[in-house]
Amino acid sequence: MSNRSGAETPSICAVGIPVTSAGHSGRFSDSPIGRGATAPDGKGRGLVSEPGSERVVVFDTTLRDGEQSPGASMNLPQKLQVAKALRDLGVDVIEAGFAAASPGDFEAIQGVARQVEGATICSLSRCSKGDIDASANALADAARKRIHVFLATSPIHRDFKLKMAKDEIIRRAVEGVKMARARCEDVEFSTEDAARTELEFLAEVVERTIEAGATTLNIPDTVGYALPQTYAETLSYLKKHVRGIERVVISVHCHNDLGLAVANSLAGVMVGARQVECTINGIGERAGNASLEEIVMAIKTRHDVLHVSTGVKSERLYPTSRLVAQVTGMHVQRNKAIVGQNAFAHEAGIHQHGMLTHRETYEIMRPEEVGFSRSSGQHTWELVALSTTSGTGTLPAASIALQKNDGTRYQEACGGDGPVDAVFKAIERITGISAKLRDYQIQSVTVGEDAQGEVVLEVEHPTGVYRGRALSTDIIEGSARAYLDVVNRIALKQPAVAPEVEAVRQLGTV
Numbered sequence: 001m002s003n004r005s006g007a008e009t010p011s012i013c014a015v016g017i018p019v020t021s022a023g024h025s026g027r028f029s030d031s032p033i034g035r036g037a038t039a040p041d042g043k044g045r046g047l048v049s050e051p052g053s054e055r056v057v058v059f060d061t062t063l064r065d066g067e068q069s070p071g072a073s074m075n076l077p078q079k080l081q082v083a084k085a086l087r088d089l090g091v092d093v094i095e096a097g098f099a100a101a102s103p104g105d106f107e108a109i110q111g112v113a114r115q116v117e118g119a120t121i122c123s124l125s126r127c128s129k130g131d132i133d134a135s136a137n138a139l140a141d142a143a144r145k146r147i148h149v150f151l152a153t154s155p156i157h158r159d160f161k162l163k164m165a166k167d168e169i170i171r172r173a174v175e176g177v178k179m180a181r182a183r184c185e186d187v188e189f190s191t192e193d194a195a196r197t198e199l200e201f202l203a204e205v206v207e208r209t210i211e212a213g214a215t216t217l218n219i220p221d222t223v224g225y226a227l228p229q230t231y232a233e234t235l236s237y238l239k240k241h242v243r244g245i246e247r248v249v250i251s252v253h254c255h256n257d258l259g260l261a262v263a264n265s266l267a268g269v270m271v272g273a274r275q276v277e278c279t280i281n282g283i284g285e286r287a288g289n290a291s292l293e294e295i296v297m298a299i300k301t302r303h304d305v306l307h308v309s310t311g312v313k314s315e316r317l318y319p320t321s322r323l324v325a326q327v328t329g330m331h332v333q334r335n336k337a338i339v340g341q342n343a344f345a346h347e348a349g350i351h352q353h354g355m356l357t358h359r360e361t362y363e364i365m366r367p368e369e370v371g372f373s374r375s376s377g378q379h380t381w382e383l384v385a386l387s388t389t390s391g392t393g394t395l396p397a398a399s400i401a402l403q404k405n406d407g408t409r410y411q412e413a414c415g416g417d418g419p420v421d422a423v424f425k426a427i428e429r430i431t432g433i434s435a436k437l438r439d440y441q442i443q444s445v446t447v448g449e450d451a452q453g454e455v456v457l458e459v460e461h462p463t464g465v466y467r468g469r470a471l472s473t474d475i476i477e478g479s480a481r482a483y484l485d486v487v488n489r490i491a492l493k494q495p496a497v498a499p500e501v502e503a504v505r506q507l508g509t510v
């Protein structure tokens, strides 16, 4: 925790030693969609109580929790750039830092508060006057602001970190919330390490902090210990046993130590949580946080089950992910859900036939929905028209029209050693991709008047060896399609795999 939160400034994400969880006796039987929701109104002007709302508040903590992850620190201009991107993305709350942690954090929160309008700006604080004053001062110029106070509630944190008895925890939490309320209308309280806290005690802390004026109650799984069902049971228990809980927004904040951050967050939403805390690309302490893009797209894609929505403009997800990866230097794994380079790669790849027949064969989301565009560096082409001339006394020539995936059409005419050679040259001219032919085979796969031939090509390109194939009743058209298959694979950097692997993949997938 580099320059800021040493032992003196713990965070709600401090590392703990996993111990056996307190008995979770709450039943997983509440209505799947709870009430007790609060959401921003249509104009996004502050949080208003709306029991039964279907709107989930997206609380982004990329600049606070995300920035705490090793190697992800950002300077002030970068933080401002990310904050503006988050605002444009449509998040409801931006946690810009932990004001008391360092002068750099204070300045960043102040900068975001002054320059980024359109979202609620939030600062984290412990339950102390110094922290709360620092947050309130840093947020002074924000059009909409929130002070987020936290205190650990689990036995291991009480006994070993805080050395406080239960009644002392309650006293400090209530005092912290009251101090924050004196400086700000919008106050969030987090019960650090809630997922490992005894349910009865957790309920007591939550009830007392609601009485003290907290407007959002966050129940974090600080150490990533919960399972979806146990986490949902904890929230259901609170909904059942805490007086006044219907007046506040229940929030989830889950870490990914067991790879369950998103699953746990969604389990929380299913029992009535109406704020999700998350980060772009899932960055955060240790194994990270719940990934914002996965939460948003799960809510959007499975509306049939979840029946809630967010204010996030999903088509801004991919560009925002790229920006955060660039400024933090934390690269996104290729197979990462939603924003990984391979997330939609089947488009022009192995499943192409199924995709062309019916997109939903392999696609539950369209790449455009998340702003993933092959036109930003990854062009693919399809054949629109083709004609060739050849025969005794004529020079072999081809004229061809292709359409790029952004909709633009291109036309080219070329001569060659034969009609197929002319076609390949025309494709090379349009696409700018040239490759050396290594193998070219034609096989008939059906017989009769409409006999179909299969053209299989293998080419060599500086980036690897690529194979393409196509079926057609016309040899020249089949050759053109097979060559385009190769060109598209080169564009998407999908070199050939071993033939036996390819053969298995062609059978389908599970």
Ligand SMILES: [Zn+2]
Pocket (backbone or CB within 6 Å): 012, 013, 065, 222, 253, 255, 284, 285, 289
């Ligand atoms: Zn955290």
